[in-house]
Amino acid sequence: MSKVTVCARFRPLSSSEIRDHGSCVSIHRIDKESFNFKDEKDGDLCFSFDKAFYEDSAQASVYEALALPIVQDAVNAINGTILTYGQTGAGKTYSMEGAGILKCDAERKGLIPRVIEGLFEMINSSHGATAYSVKLSMVEIYMEKVRDLFDMSKDNIQIKESKSQGIILSGVTEIPVLEAAEAMQILSNGIANRAVGETQMNVSSSRSHCVYTFTVQQETPADKRTKTGKLILVDLAGSEKVGKTGAEGRLLDEAKTINKSLSALGNVVNALTCSPQSKLTHIPYRDSKLTRILQDALGGSCRMALLCCCSPSPSNASETLSTLRFGARAQHIKAAPSVILSEDKISRTQESTIQKKDLECERILDMLKDRIGTEEVELLEELLILEGIMFYPAPTEDLKLEYDNVTSKIISSLQKALEELASAADELKKQNKVLETKLAAAENRSFWDKMSDVFSLLSLW
Numbered sequence: 048m049s050k051v052t053v054c055a056r057f058r059p060l061s062s063s064e065i066r067d068h069g070s071c072v073s074i075h076r077i078d079k080e081s082f083n084f085k086d087e088k089d090g091d092l093c094f095s096f097d098k099a100f101y102e103d104s105a106q107a108s109v110y111e112a113l114a115l116p117i118v119q120d121a122v123n124a125i126n127g128t129i130l131t132y133g134q135t136g137a138g139k140t141y142s143m144e145g146a147g148i149l150k151c152d153a154e155r156k157g158l159i160p161r162v163i164e165g166l167f168e169m170i171n172s173s174h175g176a177t178a179y180s181v182k183l184s185m186v187e188i189y190m191e192k193v194r195d196l197f198d199m200s201k202d203n204i205q206i207k208e209s210k211s212q213g214i215i216l217s218g219v220t221e222i223p224v225l226e227a228a229e230a231m232q233i234l235s236n237g238i239a240n241r242a243v244g245e246t247q248m249n250v251s252s253s254r255s256h257c258v259y260t261f262t263v264q265q266e267t268p269a270d271k272r273t274k275t276g277k278l279i280l281v282d283l284a285g286s287e288k289v290g291k292t293g294a295e296g297r298l299l300d301e302a303k304t305i306n307k308s309l310s311a312l313g314n315v316v317n318a319l320t321c322s323p324q325s326k327l328t329h330i331p332y333r334d335s336k337l338t339r340i341l342q343d344a345l346g347g348s349c350r351m352a353l354l355c356c357c358s359p360s361p362s363n364a365s366e367t368l369s370t371l372r373f374g375a376r377a378q379h380i381k382a383a384p385s386v387i388l389s390e391d392k393i394s395r396t397q398e399s400t401i402q403k404k405d406l407e408c409e410r411i412l413d414m415l416k417d418r419i420g421t422e423e424v425e426l427l428e429e430l431l432i433l434e435g436i437m438f439y440p441a442p443t444e445d446l447k448l449e450y451d452n453v454t455s456k457i458i459s460s461l462q463k464a465l466e467e468l469a470s471a472a473d474e475l476k477k478q479n480k481v482l483e484t485k486l487a488a489a490e491n492r493s494f495w496d497k498m499s500d501v502f503s504l505l506s507l508w
Contacts, residue, residue, distance in 0.1 A: 190301065307335070
């Protein structure tokens with residue numbers, strides 16, 4: 048078992064932070080991994096991560112510590128995910144993209160261009176008869192809808208789950224690329240389609256979570272099977288306090304959705320790290336599109352690295368502390384990544400047929416939504432799955448867990464009903480005793496009334 052790699056990064060103070068608080072900061076370096084954080088309520092708090100980066104840390108250092116091992120794994124058919132997390136304006140997108148994907152000096156290159164260059168360098172330097180191919184996809188999660196940034200007509204991509212491939216985005220555009228420069232140009236076009244907005248804390252605030260996926264497939268002539276490694280980079284939208292960002296109207300709605308999905312991510316991490324793990328432990332992956340897409344990464348089936356991006360200013364102390372605590376919890380997530388072997392050609396053909404059948408069913412269901420409503424269509428979809436007409440997306444383990452959960456709920460419900468019946472029976476017995484007592488008293492009174500009448504008659508004689 049391996050653990051999640053977690054690093055913290057503190058950006059330089061902004062001009063507004065310097066204006067309000069001067070050069071005062073809330074952090075004190077201890078060493079390359081540890082630092083003290085000064086909190087007004089709790090005093091000095093010590094945090095230790097795999098690496099801590101500060102305003103003088105180079106972009107290359109972040110890549111080498113956080114991403115390089117995962118890039119190497121992806122080339123070796125082991126899936127990996129890298130996330131940037133933190134409040135709005137904390138430097139997540141700069142860490143991910145740098146000053147720009149295309150036009151950027153070597154020092155300021157972000158994780159994405161360095162990942163692309165590293166990926167193709169490793170592929171080109173590989174020896175033997177192995178043939179590699181690389182595909183790119185890029186989506187954003189905007190207002191709880193998954194949108195294809197390479198094809199904006201696909202504005203509601205469905206999330207599916209395959210036993211062999213894990214979480215997949217059904218029908219997403221995947222573009223084959225042959226070299227680093229081509230990949231960067233394609234990603235640059237996708238970034239231009241991403242939803243951004245201006246707030247008081249960030250003139251170019253990301254209004255969506257962005258997911259970049261690099262699929263690396265390798266084939267050898269001697270083996271009928273192929274190996275596939277997925278490298279996923281996730282630039283999360285920042286958590287926001289409306290009072291600070293001044294969000295109104297559409298920006299406010301976006302902020303609420305962003306905060307809700309980040310809250311769902313926190314709940315998943317809490318469930319994975321705070322509760323004793325068992326077969327019946329419920330992990331709420333389905334509470335948001337973000338956690339559903341990240342299910343493989345959070346669930347431990349691939350390598351994961353997390354970069355916690357923070358402001359060092361006292362004015363953002365509460366947000367920074369929240370980010371650091373999230374990173375500290377994430378350190379306890381356990382992972383057991385392994386090489387993913389694709390099925391042979393016959394199995395792939397069968398799966399392709401199933402997927403085509405599913406897509407046809409989905410198109411029909413989408414058409415029905417306009418006529419009979421979303422809720423009714425979802426019920427119909429469940430019926431199609433039960434009848435075996437559509438492929439059920441959950442793996443066997445999830446089905447067993449769901450079965451156990453349903454069984455547990457039924458047993459609990461029956462036990463509750465039995466307790467209620469027993470309680471009602473006890474109450475009826477009590478009421479019956481009261482009635483019997485009243486009846487006996489009434490009968491007793493009737494007897495003595497009759498005797499009183501007899502005595503009255505006798506006295507008259």
